[in-house]
Amino acid sequence: MTGLKKNNIAAIIIAILLIIVSCTPEACFEETVAKVKVPFYLSSTQKAKAPDNLTIYGLNTGTDKIYADSKSVSPAELPLDPSTDNCSFVLVINGVSDTIVVAYDSYPHLISIECGYTYYHTTGVLSYTKNIIDTIIVKNTLVTTGNEENFRILY
Amino acid sequence: MRRISGYCTSILIILLSVSWEASGQTEPPDTVEIPLKIKIGAEVTGPVIYFIDRNNLNVEGFISADLNERYGVFIGGGFSDYKYSQYNYEYLSRGFFIKAGIDINFLRPEKSMGKYWAGAGLRYGLSSFNSEVPFFEYDNYWGSVTSSIPSSAYFGHYLEASPGFRAEMFRNFTMGWSVNIRRLIYSGAGKDLRPIYLPGFGSGSEKVSFGISYFFLWNIPYKKISVIVKKDEPAESEETAIQ
Numbered sequence: 582m583t584g585l586k587k588n589n590i591a592a593i594i595i596a597i598l599l600i601i602v603s604c605t606p607e608a609c610f611e612e613t614v615a616k617v618k619v620p621f622y623l624s625s626t627q628k629a630k631a632p633d634n635l636t637i638y639g640l641n642t643g644t645d646k647i648y649a650d651s652k653s654v655s656p657a658e659l660p661l662d663p664s665t666d667n668c669s670f671v672l673v674i675n676g677v678s679d680t681i682v683v684a685y686d687s688y689p690h691l692i693s694i695e696c697g698y699t700y701y702h703t704t705g706v707l708s709y710t711k712n713i714i715d716t717i718i719v720k721n722t723l724v725t726t727g728n729e730e731n732f733r734i735l736y
Numbered sequence: 737m738r739r740i741s742g743y744c745t746s747i748l749i750i751l752l753s754v755s756w757e758a759s760g761q762t763e764p765p766d767t768v769e770i771p772l773k774i775k776i777g778a779e780v781t782g783p784v785i786y787f788i789d790r791n792n793l794n795v796e797g798f799i800s801a802d803l804n805e806r807y808g809v810f811i812g813g814g815f816s817d818y819k820y821s822q823y824n825y826e827y828l829s830r831g832f833f834i835k836a837g838i839d840i841n842f843l844r845p846e847k848s849m850g851k852y853w854a855g856a857g858l859r860y861g862l863s864s865f866n867s868e869v870p871f872f873e874y875d876n877y878w879g880s881v882t883s884s885i886p887s888s889a890y891f892g893h894y895l896e897a898s899p900g901f902r903a904e905m906f907r908n909f910t911m912g913w914s915v916n917i918r919r920l921i922y923s924g925a926g927k928d929l930r931p932i933y934l935p936g937f938g939s940g941s942e943k944v945s946f947g948i949s950y951f952f953l954w955n956i957p958y959k960k961i962s963v964i965v966k967k968d969e970p971a972e973s974e975e976t977a978i979q
Contacts, residue, residue: 614875614876639877639878642877642878645877647877660876660877660878661878662876662878662879662881663874663881663883664878664879664881668878688928689869689872689883689885689928689929690928690929691928691929691930691932691941693941694820694932694939694941697822697824697825697872698824698825698869698872698874698885699874700874700881701928
């Protein structure tokens with residue numbers, strides 16, 4: 582039974598080392614921004630079809646664009662501003678502009694100890710112009726860092 | 737990965753110790769006298785870590801009482817003050833926990849003699865704490881937002897299994913250690929603001945947490961019992977089989 586006593590001493594050292602090592606946080610590899618996921622569909626065929634050319638930017642955000650003359654983008658991913666309760670986006674689909682306005686509520690969400698906190702959103706009223714957009718179907722009002730489709734744009 | 741390898745090392749030490757203790761024993765007596773004890777213990781890794789990392793204080797004590805040579809009842813509790821900060825947020829958690837359950841000694845009475853214990857504890861734990869995020873920063877296309885989440889009270893609970901060892905180092909003074917595997921039942925908060933740290937449990941962002949405890953115990957013998965030693969059945973010889 583002296584073995585147990587000897588093991589006790591060894592266990593002290595091992596325990597302290599393991600606890601110190603196990604408390605070291607690791608890097609953040611997860612998505613940290615919740616975005617509205619918007620796939621594109623052709624209204625004529627009701628089939629998924631990415632625009633040939635897509636530009637999206639927030640209204641009154643200067644020259645900073647979310648997508649700039651991008652090809653084969655679907656779904657588009659639109660971040661929302663948690664410091665306000667609505668966001669306006671200008672979508673230029675194949676050279677034709679439309680504006681959509683999304684109203685929403687924001688609330689904090691813990692991603693992980695490594696990544697910290699983000700904001701999730703619940704979307705409300707959605708309004709838009711109809712220059713090239715035919716319809717926007719709301720599929721899911723909860724905007725998270727996951728891959729769920731939120732709005733479906735038919736153009 | 738480092739955590740997994742750490743716990744594998746601990747389990748290996750447990751297995752080696754059992755096999756070490758099992759070897760080299762003499763013929764056991766027919767009965768052994770086992771002192772039943774009330775044990776008052778304190779966990780020491782928490783205060784030791786506090787000297788290394790002033791952001792995390794965890795103090796824990798417990799009382800356990802032997803019911804017989806194999807089973808004991810356990811009740812423990814503690815206090816935790818946890819702080820964590822990194823580039824994009826700061827987190828505080830402070831509160832108490834209590835846990836209760838049983839201890840099971842897997843050693844044979846003639847080996848344990850009331851001085852040694854190699855077994856497992858099974859416990860149910862309750863954690864009552866306040867959690868706060870004094871600051872967090874969020875960046876996206878629209879810019880940077882700095883905010884906070886005010887302090888709220890939470891009440892979580894969990895299950896714990898604690899395999900480990902104890903040995904009497906001096907008269908009525910025991911030291912021991914255990915590996916603690918905990919399963920969170922409920923964190924006390926919704927899925928959006930899961931607490932990063934629950935007193936008594938550990939990281940609330942995980943469903944399962946691991947830990948190691950090292951403790952000192954003061955033993956108070958209160959009764960002696962005689963326990964019959966179960967001897968291994970000798971293998972049946974050829975001569976016996978002929979008769």
